[in-house]
Amino acid sequence: MSKNIKDEYFFTSKHPGPLVVDYPLEDAERLKKDSNFLRGTIAEDLNDDLTGGFNGDNFSLIRFHGMYQQDDRDIRAERAEQKLEPRYAMMLRCRLPGGVITPEQWLGIDKFAGERTLYGSIRITNRQTFQFHGILKNNLKSAHRLLNELGLDSIATANDVNRNVLCTSNPVESELHHEAYEWAKKLSEHLLPRTRAYAEIWLDQIKVETTEEEPILGMTYLPRKFKTTVVIPPQNDVDLHANDLNFIAISKKGKLIGFNVLVGGGLSVSYGDKSTYPRTATELGFISVEHVLCVAEAVVTIQRDWGNRANRKNAKTKYTLERVGLENFKKEVEKRSGLILEPVRAYELTGRGDRVGWIKGIDEKWHLTLFIENGRILDYKDRRLKTGMYKIAKIHTGDFRLTANQNLIVAGVSEQDKDYIESVARDYGLMDDNISELRKNSMACVSYPTCPLAMAEAERFLPEFLTHVEAIMQRYNLGDDYIIIRVTGCPNGCGRALLAEIGLLGKAIDRYNMYLGGNRVGTRIPRMYRENISSKEILVLINKLISRWAKERNSGEEFGDFTIRAGIVRAVLDPARDFYD
Incomplete structure (x- = not known):
């Protein structure tokens, strides 16, 4: 840890909220300050053939450029035994605000995935974008150049910046969605880093002699990752309560008039550290549409200036808000934006799952939502998903929308193309009428074999696990009902398990912490029910719980609500204070 670095924002005394400490900052702060605006020696490292990784x-x-260095953990021990370094490869995440991508862009990423990655797949993430997994270092520049040629990039999709901006995938209210989507794009652009490091390193653009500055993010960027959403009620498909900053669209006569602003959501925790906890976002106030960017900038700069740079585990906006208090935070937003926030306008959230299948929009076009299990698009033996998507992209004249539930919408389908697209989707396993509602509403993070933080399986674990749960649901005549089940391979929150009715957080191989009591609309944190148990033990417990739910539920009562009413777990009312009680 650095002993002498003092960030000019972190230690300012002009505002009432900065956390002033007399102990060292995290080394990440030294790293960012010394990086020459995120350049480091990345360009030189690309020419180092002695290692497949970065030094x-x-x-x-x-x-910061949208990549994580990973290795194949399935073969790590074998390579170590052979005195070889791990098989390093990069995961690259695209910046795709609102998840909208054209068929032409899809064809380009399909080709690259097949020819230049180790796994050949396209992974749709719950950050409403796609990832390439398994890019060798010598193929990285070609990946970024491809994105650039397609009008895309991967800037700021990871690390201490505002990440990919989510937007409700709502093909029915298409006019309202278009307005909201445009704001998602504007937010993404407005909050991007200003450094030209990305263009210089990956696109070989000539360095411009100018004084660089980061007017919003600061020279050491944010204390921790920052996530933003645009939400169109009644759908909460972006899981707004997992995000730092949320704009809930308020409409009048079908026209967008403004947004309710919510701040301070986040799900990541650290095992054994009770100073970390999940938190749902707090309502701050209402703003008219023209004030979106200045309010977003105010919230981001407050977090920049007031966030905890001495402890990354307590650096997210949720901890800043808890430390300084809602009223102080709100007053500072108003001061920096020059606005007085109005009272929150009425809104209601009724669901967060994607509506799988065909829906006709008010634009008279058809929209087909395809369920993609865990977001992994690949050609399997019995389901050639990647080839099917390629064939659809070749003829589709609308666009695609990636959802925050890891699914894909073929949007804007004309009446004349509808039958053909459906036939392709069915032929290649992209449509299946037998998929249960339970499975459609499930989610897992990537985890093994590529995630270096994984403690337990998630993506590879969930499909078979759900098959067992489906059998239990059928046993108690609940096959048409569902429970929101989510699995993450560690406690970092990528699979949003701490907004599930049943959430499993990995602790070790085939060991999970089991949480109960979330709700279907995603507004309540679940509570730990059992710690460090095996998948077999979990299924035994689920069988008992579903049996009770079937016998004792009130009419239409959802599983998470039942577990609280029946006293199986207590509701988490104030996560900062009662999550561990």
Whole structure:
């Protein structure tokens, strides 16, 4: 840890909220300050043929450019035994605000995935974008150049910046969605880093002699990752309560008039550290549409200036808000934006799952939502998903929308193309009428074999696990009902398990902490029910719980609500204070 670095924002005394400490900052702060605006020595490292990975600070700096260094953990021990370094490869995440991508862009990423990655797949993430897994270092520049040619990039999709901006995938209210989507794009652009490091390193653009500055993010960027959403009620498909900053669209006569602003959501925790906890977002106030960017900038700069740079585990906006208090935070937003926030306008959230299948929008076009299990698009033996998507992209004249539930919408389908697209989707396993509602509403993070933080399986674990739960649901005549089940391979929150009715957080191989009591609309944190148990033990417990639910539920009562009413777990009312009680 650095002993002498003092960030000019972190230690300012002009505002009432900065956390002033007399102990060292995290080394991440030293790294960012010394990085020359995120350049480091990445360009030189690309020419180092002695390793397939990145050295020193560059290992972390590449994350600001949208990449994580990973290795195949299935073969790590074998390579170590052979005295070989791990098989390093990069995961690259695209910046795709609102998840909208054209068929032409899809064809380009399909080709690259097939020819230049180790796994050949396209992974749709619950950050409403796609990832390539398994890019060798010598193919990284070609990946970024491809994105650039397609009008895309991967800037700021990881590390201490505002990440990919989510937007409700709502093909029915298409006019309202278009307005909200445009704001998602504007937010993404407005909050991007200003450094030209990305263009210089990956696109070989000539460095411009100018004084660089980061007017919003600051020279050491944010204390921790920051996530933003645009939400169109009644759908909460972006899981707004997992995000730092949320704009809930308020409409009048079908026209967008403004947004309710919510701040301070986040799900990541650290095992054994009770100073960490999940938190749902707090309502701050209502703003008219023209004030979106200045309010977003105010919230981001407050977190920049007031966030905890001495302890990354307590650096997220949720901890800043808890430390300084809602009223102080709100007053500072008003001061920096020059606005007085109005009272929150009425809104209601009724669901967060994607509506799988065909829906006709008010634009008279058809929209087909395809269920993609865990977001992994690949050609399997019995389901050639990647080839099917390629064939659809070849003829589709609308666009695709990636959802925050890891699914894909074929949007804007004309009447004349509808039958053909459905036939392709069915032929290649992209449509299946037998998929249960339970499975459609499930989610898992990537975890093994590529995630270096994984403690337990998630993506590879969930499909078979759900098959067992489906059998239990059928046993108690609940096959048409569902429970929101989510699995993450560690406690970092990528699979949003701490907004599930049944959430499993990995602790070790085939060991999970089991949480109960979330709700279907995603507004309540679940509570730990059992700690460090095996998948077999979990299924035994689920069988008992579903049996009770079937016998004792009130009419239409959802599983998470039942577990609280029946006293199986207590509701988490104030996570900062009662999550561990």
